Amino acid sequence: MSHFVLDARYLLCPMPVIRTQNRIAELAPGDTLEVHATDPGALHDIPTWCRVHGHEVVSVTDVDRKISITLRVGKTT
Amino acid sequence: MSPQQPLPVTSMTPARTAPAAGAPRKAVALISGGLDSMLAAKVMLEQGIHVEGLNFYTGFCVEGHTHAIRNHEHAKPKRNNALWTAEQLGIKLHIIEVIEEYKDVVINPKHGYGANLNPCLDCKGFMVRKAREWMEKNGFDFIITGEVLGQRPMSQRRDTLPVVARESGAFDRLLRPLCAKLLPETLPEREGWVDRGKLFDFNGRSRKPQMRLAAQYGFTDYAQPAGGCCFLTNEQYSHKLADLWSTRGSKQYELDDIMLLKVGRHLRPRPNFKLIVGRDEGENNFLEGYRKRFVHLHAISHEGPLVLIDGIVNEGDLELAARLTARFGKGRESESVTLTVTDMQGNSRELRVAPMPANEIPPEWYL
Numbered sequence: 001m002s003h004f005v006l007d008a009r010y011l012l013c014p015m016p017v018i019r020t021q022n023r024i025a026e027l028a029p030g031d032t033l034e035v036h037a038t039d040p041g042a043l044h045d046i047p048t049w050c051r052v053h054g055h056e057v058v059s060v061t062d063v064d065r066k067i068s069i070t071l072r073v074g075k076t077t
Numbered sequence: 078m079s080p081q082q083p084l085p086v087t088s089m090t091p092a093r094t095a096p097a098a099g100a101p102r103k104a105v106a107l108i109s110g111g112l113d114s115m116l117a118a119k120v121m122l123e124q125g126i127h128v129e130g131l132n133f134y135t136g137f138c139v140e141g142h143t144h145a146i147r148n149h150e151h152a153k154p155k156r157n158n159a160l161w162t163a164e165q166l167g168i169k170l171h172i173i174e175v176i177e178e179y180k181d182v183v184i185n186p187k188h189g190y191g192a193n194l195n196p197c198l199d200c201k202g203f204m205v206r207k208a209r210e211w212m213e214k215n216g217f218d219f220i221i222t223g224e225v226l227g228q229r230p231m232s233q234r235r236d237t238l239p240v241v242a243r244e245s246g247a248f249d250r251l252l253r254p255l256c257a258k259l260l261p262e263t264l265p266e267r268e269g270w271v272d273r274g275k276l277f278d279f280n281g282r283s284r285k286p287q288m289r290l291a292a293q294y295g296f297t298d299y300a301q302p303a304g305g306c307c308f309l310t311n312e313q314y315s316h317k318l319a320d321l322w323s324t325r326g327s328k329q330y331e332l333d334d335i336m337l338l339k340v341g342r343h344l345r346p347r348p349n350f351k352l353i354v355g356r357d358e359g360e361n362n363f364l365e366g367y368r369k370r371f372v373h374l375h376a377i378s379h380e381g382p383l384v385l386i387d388g389i390v391n392e393g394d395l396e397l398a399a400r401l402t403a404r405f406g407k408g409r410e411s412e413s414v415t416l417t418v419t420d421m422q423g424n425s426r427e428l429r430v431a432p433m434p435a436n437e438i439p440p441e442w443y444l
């Protein structure tokens with residue numbers, strides 16, 4: 001189980017969620033992915049995307065538009 | 078096959094891979110974020126079909142960030158309607174970025190444009206083709222869309238719906254649950270995967286049948302995009318895109334170009350340049366991100382917008398741009414306004430100009 005970081009800063013929605021989706025497709029269940037973003041839409045889109053795909057949102061921070069969302073990859077079905 | 082035998086009307090055999098006993102058939106649904114595609118997917122779920130959604134990001138989508146750019150939208154919760162739809166339906170949604178591939182659809186539509194620069198028929202064919210490819214790769218059985226016969230003047234006519242099925246290569250694996258009863262039987266109906274009797278016969282521009290069905294399913298907070306799912310149906314947007322193409326002398330664009338067309342007030346005072354004027358703080362912040370790629374202006378003696386200059390300008394053009402920039406700031410009634418002009422290397426200098434009176438700005442400058 002490994003930890004990965006994805007830089008999606010300065011991308012406008014829906015690009016951060018698309019990058020997250022494509023990165024997660026390469027990871028294994030239990031891996032964690034820390035996504036950095038600046039578009040506030042990511043605060044909404046990434047957790048929603050995780051819910052519909054069964055991945056876990058471990059933490060969300062937003063300090064002065066520096067957004068960091070950590071996810072744990074769920075079981076692939 | 079002997080030469081006498083008729084050619085098959087479909088390109089595929091019924092079941093490429095039969096699902097395991099008891100496993101449901103699988104449909105991939107085009108999910109736009111609007112009500113129709115949501116209903117179409119729900120109709121399939123109600124029939125026990127396994128549904129997953131696809132949503133395409135072309136760069137022209139109305140979704141998401143552009144709503145967030147302008148200040149007054151900040152108070153509203155931002156959501157991606159396609160994702161929201163998927164969550165309501167309890168299905169997976171795959172968002173596919175098609176920015177590069179989609180350019181050919183917009184630039185060279187075989188079937189031409191609709192009322193504006195919307196190539197709806199080519200666009201539908203493109204999206205259904207991408208869905209077919211996805212279906213084949215992922216072992217799904219058929220494709221569904223929320224199309225309604227007669228609802229859109231270009232892509233949803235009786236004579237154009239078959240064009241989409243044919244050109245996408247989906248043929249009779251393309252099912253439109255909301256108007257299927259008005260169309261020839263498709264493979265999923267013929268094979269008994271779905272019950273044609275429980276599909277619909279929605280027809281025409283009235284939204285009432287959809288709203289009734291939405292109420293029946295208990296959907297309330299759905300998105301109702303006016304006009305279409307993308308900016309290309311917007312007259313003003315298309316006008317700006319046409320201006321971009323004609324002034325550059327070729328029908329090309331990059332993602333940044335089409336993003337910038339969504340933001341700010343655009344004025345073309347001279348053929349060689351246009352101005353992009355932020356209309357509020359949100360847009361100014363957005364335009365800030367482009368400072369290194371455009372000569373830009375902003376007032377320092379008064380509050381005012383950030384203005385990007387798109388094009389090559391001489392000293393006279395710069396003064397004109399400065400007078401216009403002053404016009405759109407708080408110094409508009411002052412005798413003079415001081416501004417800074419900054420080039421792409423970041424070198425700044427000051428200019429002092431008289432704001433241009435509103436009545437001296439010809440309406441045709443506004444794109």
Ligand code: SF4
Binds near residue numbers: 200
């Ligand atoms: S409105 Fe835009 S996204 Fe929708 S079919 Fe037409 S061109 Fe495609």
